Amino acid sequence: MTPVERRASGSLAAVFAARMLGLFIVLPVFALEAARYPGGGDAAMVGLAMGIYGLTQGLLQIPFGMASDRFGRKRVIVIGLVVFAAGSFLAAAADSLGWLIAGRALQGAGAVSAAVTALLADQTRDEVRTKAMAIVGASIGLMFAVSLVAAPLLAAVVGLHGLFAITGALALGCIAIVLWWTPAEPSLHKNAPRGRLQEVLTHPGLLRLDVGVFVLHAVQLAMWVAIPAMLVQAGLDKANHWHVYLPAVLASFFVMGAVLFPLERRGYLRAVFLASVGVILLVQVGLALLSSSPGLPALGALLFVFFCAFNVLEASQPSMASRIAPAHARGAALGVYNTLQSLGFFAGGAVGGWLAKHVGTQGLFAVSAVLMLVWLVTAWPMRAPRPGRSAEQVLADEAQAT
Numbered sequence: 005m006t007p008v009e010r011r012a013s014g015s016l017a018a019v020f021a022a023r024m025l026g027l028f029i030v031l032p033v034f035a036l037e038a039a040r041y042p043g044g045g046d047a048a049m050v051g052l053a054m055g056i057y058g059l060t061q062g063l064l065q066i067p068f069g070m071a072s073d074r075f076g077r078k079r080v081i082v083i084g085l086v087v088f089a090a091g092s093f094l095a096a097a098a099d100s101l102g103w104l105i106a107g108r109a110l111q112g113a114g115a116v117s118a119a120v121t122a123l124l125a126d127q128t129r130d131e132v133r134t135k136a137m138a139i140v141g142a143s144i145g146l147m148f149a150v151s152l153v154a155a156p157l158l159a160a161v162v163g164l165h166g167l168f169a170i171t172g173a174l175a176l177g178c179i180a181i182v183l184w185w186t187p188a189e190p191s192l193h194k195n196a197p198r199g200r201l202q203e204v205l206t207h208p209g210l211l212r213l214d215v216g217v218f219v220l221h222a223v224q225l226a227m228w229v230a231i232p233a234m235l236v237q238a239g240l241d242k243a244n245h246w247h248v249y250l251p252a253v254l255a256s257f258f259v260m261g262a263v264l265f266p267l268e269r270r271g272y273l274r275a276v277f278l279a280s281v282g283v284i285l286l287v288q289v290g291l292a293l294l295s296s297s298p299g300l301p302a303l304g305a306l307l308f309v310f311f312c313a314f315n316v317l318e319a320s321q322p323s324m325a326s327r328i329a330p331a332h333a334r335g336a337a338l339g340v341y342n343t344l345q346s347l348g349f350f351a352g353g354a355v356g357g358w359l360a361k362h363v364g365t366q367g368l369f370a371v372s373a374v375l376m377l378v379w380l381v382t383a384w385p386m387r388a389p390r391p392g393r394s395a396e397q398v399l400a401d402e403a404q405a406t
Contacts (some may be wrong), residue, residue, distance in 0.1 A: 117333060226355065
């Protein structure tokens with residue numbers, strides 16, 4: 005990586021990390037703490053409160069992404085972070101589940117993921133794009149691990165209200181990073197022809213990635229509707245859940261680094277990608293079988309395997325999306341991609357809560373396994389983009405594969 009690429013990767017990874025720490029820090033305790041609010045006894049409403057963030061993200065990712073193509077990445081990112089901070093402070097002040105849902109919805113309206121990812125893609129070459137995305141992904145995963153340790157401890161001191169206040173403060177810190185640390189954005193999007201939304205909605209390769217990111221994050225959030233209760237059922241107090249989460253997340257980083265980058269350089273990205281999808285499918289089957297009588301060692305092993313595959317997909321998917329998208333429509337393409345990611349969060353929380361309530365934990369994991377199978381079939385014809393390939397050449401590869 006060049007110095008500019010390292011600075012761009014580091015600063016935007018820090019933005020993602022700080023913002024996602026604010027989101028993740030409530031996740032391990034959300035279902036348990038939200039139950040204390042008026043109306044918190046309804047698992048479906050608690051699931052809605054978890055997932056509504058994804059719905060508003062999904063509605064606004066495309067407009068934010070297209071706006072970043074037209075008006076500049078940094079300007080759009082700062083506006084989105086201000087909105088996200090406002091939603092965090094509203095959630096911090098909430099005294100009912102309804103106001104908590106409103107705060108989460110406003111948080112989601114700060115839909116900057118597409119603009120941040122597009123800015124990172126603008127500032128890195130194809131040859132190092134996956135590495136740059138992996139740095140972002142690793143920072144997100146590290147923040148997830150930190151949140152698993154810190155959330156129960158902080159929740160015991162400041163409660164869910166305080167966790168949301170911390171989230172708002174982190175969002176304000178992200179604005180400072182974007183303005184004063186992130187390198188100046190390149191001018192390619194300012195004078196280039198504008199891409200049409202239809203251009204990215206009809207691209208087979210992008211559509212496969214869009215389906216994939218929806219399924220991945222729906223399954224991820226649905227899992228966390230059930231996993232905390234399963235750990236408690238296995239005999240682990242909620243304050244000690246990080247004893248399982250943290251080793252699984254940290255060890256999975258080493259596995260990703262040892263597998264993804266060497267095999268991508270050798271031309272095996274497609275095989276690693278499809279294998280990771282298959283592994284998460286098997287994890288869902290394992291969790292379904294384990295749900296009636298969960299054991300702590302088995303749960304820990306399944307979570308470790310899940311995070312190994314999840315980290316590979318989190319690094320490779322946005323990299324491939326940015327590489328096969330037309331450069332002049334990169335913000336729009338990543339807007340669609342992040343819209344499907346956000347809708348996956350929403351579906352995972354809302355539908356996961358409904359499934360847990362009406363068909364039980366085993367049914368929830370069975371549905372997740374079916375979704376992973378659908379993704380595996382959809383992704384099978386994919387072709388991994390090669391460095392230096394134009395969007396038109398990649399599209400021709402996809403048509404030939406289909």
